[in-house]
Amino acid sequence: MPELPEVETVANGVDARVRGQRIERVTLGSKPEPLKSPAHVIEETLTGARITRVHRVGKTVVIDVQRRDGAAAQATVHLGMTGRLLVSQAEVPMPPHTHAVLHLHDGREVRFVDPRRFGRVGVVESSEQYAGPGKEPTTIAPEEFAKLFRGRKTPIKSALLNQSLLHGVGNIYADESLFRAGIRPKRHAGRLTRAELHKLHGALQTVLQHAIELGGSSVSDYVDADGVRGFFQLEHRVYSRTGQPCRECGEPIQRIVIGGRSTHFCKKCQK
DNA sequence: AGGTTGACCTGGACGC
DNA sequence: TGCGTCCAGGTCAACC
Known part of the structure; x- marks a missing residue:
């Protein structure tokens, strides 16, 4: 979830x-x-x-x-x-x-x-703080973000989901940030240009921040500690919108599978 | 080492 | 109503 x-x-x-x-x-x-x-x-x-x-x-x-x-x-x-x-x-x-x-x-x-x-x-048990497996996406600097993907042959979608690179990004926000950055999820991570990586960094941080402000995405049964649903699902541009018109251009949203995960994108808006 | 695939679980939605 | 199939926000271990 x-x-x-x-x-x-x-x-x-x-x-x-x-x-x-x-x-x-x-x-x-x-x-x-x-x-x-x-x-x-x-x-x-x-x-x-x-x-x-x-x-x-x-x-x-x-x-x-x-x-x-x-x-x-x-x-x-x-x-x-x-x-x-x-x-x-x-x-x-x-x-x-x-x-x-x-x-x-x-x-x-x-x-x-x-x-x-x-x-x-x-x-x-010890006083050492749990640090997690990867870098924190909400605060990582653009140059450090770009460095994570250097030389990687895996699709950018898979790289975004790799918790030992960035931790916290999952299937919804990977798809949503790639849409907002105009990047096809199958693109090889190591082949993205500096400009594209910069745009992706900005899109990811904006999407995560906006979703936090709205209490997250409630897909099926997700609720917070009070049993309250989040509202970011209303902001989804591609996730779980297979066949529906793109909110930017009207093209039907495509669903493909990358690394065993369902992946949603607009073939006109994302290159 | 980096990359890919399937296994791990339960339950809800959908089609017949 | 009921049964079968597919799908799901995530990791891991096991393979190439």
Whole structure:
């Protein structure tokens, strides 16, 4: 489900609700558990810890905590395709596919719900901050952005999705930024001109910023920590618009598959 | 090493 | 109504 803007919306929503709360207890359910760290390590790291901040790194929600002994640690929650992080009163019935629950001091619960089980929960025990696999797309400078793609033979669409280059860009925002930059998704990343890379850098940052402001894209069931849907899907120019007229030129939007991912573009507006 | 493909899961939409 | 098929916002491991 969630790409950078959706994860950022979720993280900000959870932060506003639970910052400062103490975690009384951790419940991990339903085997096999979608865990990145062993269950006992997650429980030992988080039980009794205070939440100091919730934020986003790439597509991962990071929960900073201070443990009882004062040491810093972090919980990492990757939402996969269908993961949700909900803050609920304990009385609210537990949704199906709830895999992890942080029981807070004030009686509320942070619940990780994920039907498809592609998400993962882990912890970073040391004080070293989780940095994510790649560069941050919202702040990367144009020259550094361009350098990422130098010499790469893979389609630019695939390169944008490669989390070890840029982290946080997923299928929607890759297609949307390529449309706005006027670049065909099949173009080899290493063959783009300086001008094209510059335009793509700008388009990507503009699209991500705009999507964050609108609370992300709600396709099917994505909702934020309050159960509120985002609105960026109304701004989609190509994603999931196969056969519909291009909003710029009227040409029907094409759907092809690149690297196993469905890809949408306008063959007249993108060269 | 870089690049590509299929596997991992559940559920919703659609066609017959 | 029900069954089968296809599709889905993401990674990974395994291959070339």
